Amino acid sequence: MDAALEIHDYLPLAYPSASEGEYIRFVWDSFESNYASGKYQFAVLAFHMLYMSYVYFSVWQIKGASPEAFTHAVLFQQKEKELLTASSPFTFSEVNERGIFKFLRLAGCENQHIGQFQKLVDQRNEIAHPNGNIFFSDQSTADQRIEEVMQQIRAIQSHMTPVLHRCLLQFVRNSANPDEREIEDVAVHVEMNFLHKHYLSRKDIEACLVCDLGDFEQSPFRAEVHALMQALTARLDE
Structure with missing residues (x-):
C-alpha cells in the first residue's frame, strides 16, 4: 500500500471542477478499500484507472504545449473530432486506450517505450473480463503490478520536462x-x-x-x- 501512495505525486494538486477531483478520490478509495480487504484483483483494476488518468493528464499537457503538433498527430485518426475539441483530459477516455499512448511520441517517447506502456493495457484487459481466472490473489503479486505501473509512470514523467x-x-x-x-x-x-x-x-x-x-x-x-x-x-x- 505504501508504494501505491507515490502515485499522488503524479496526479494533479487541484482540478478545474469539483467532480473531477471527486472522481480521482473515488477511484483511489476503491483501490484502497479493495486492497485492504484482500480483493487485490479489483484493487489492481482501480490502480490502472489512476494510471490511465495520469496518461490523459500528460497528453493534455502535450496538447496545450504543442497544439500544432498535436493537431497534425490527430489528423485521420479515429475520434479525431473528440481529440481536437476535448474539453478536459477525461475526454480522451473516448479514444482507444492503446492508441492514446501514441501521442506520447510528441514528448520524445520512442516506439519501444510506447509498446511497454501499451502492455499494461493488454494485461489489464486480461483481468477485466469474466474469464474465471484470479490473476492477483495475494498482496505480493498485487504489489508487483503496482510497482510495474509506477515504473511506467516514472518513465513517462521523465520525458515530460x-x-x-x-x-x-x-x-x-x-x-x-x-x-x-x-x-x-x-x-x-x-x-x-x-x-x-x-x-x-x-x-x-x-x-x-x-x-x-x-x-x-x-x-x-x-x-x-x-x-x-x-x-x-x-x-x-x-
Whole structure:
C-alpha cells in the first residue's frame, strides 16, 4: 500500500471542477478499500484507472504545449473530432486506450517505450473480463503490478520536462504584465490559469521550477515573474 501512495505525486494538486477531483478520490478509495480487504484483483483494476488518468493528464499537457503538433498527430485518426475539441483530459477516455499512448511520441517517447506502456493495457484487459481466472490473489503479486505501473509512470514523467517548460514559458509570457491579467491576485491566478489549466501535479511543478527563465531577467516585469514563480513554489509546501 505504501508504494501505491507515490502515485499522488503524479496526479494533479487541484482540478478545474469539483467532480473531477471527486472522481480521482473515488477511484483511489476503491483501490484502497479493495486492497485492504484482500480483493487485490479489483484493487489492481482501480490502480490502472489512476494510471490511465495520469496518461490523459500528460497528453493534455502535450496538447496545450504543442497544439500544432498535436493537431497534425490527430489528423485521420479515429475520434479525431473528440481529440481536437476535448474539453478536459477525461475526454480522451473516448479514444482507444492503446492508441492514446501514441501521442506520447510528441514528448520524445520512442516506439519501444510506447509498446511497454501499451502492455499494461493488454494485461489489464486480461483481468477485466469474466474469464474465471484470479490473476492477483495475494498482496505480493498485487504489489508487483503496482510497482510495474509506477515504473511506467516514472518513465513517462521523465520525458515530460520539455513539455512542462513550454507550458510554463507560455504562461509567464501571458502573465508577466499584471495589467493584462483577468485575476489580480498572483496566487489565485497561478491556481486558476496554470495549475488548473494544465492539471499539474507535484512532480510537474518540481519540473517547472528548474526551467530557465533567464530571458525574463531584463524584462520590466521581472518582479512579477518572480512573484509568479514564488506562488508556484508555495504550492509544494501546502
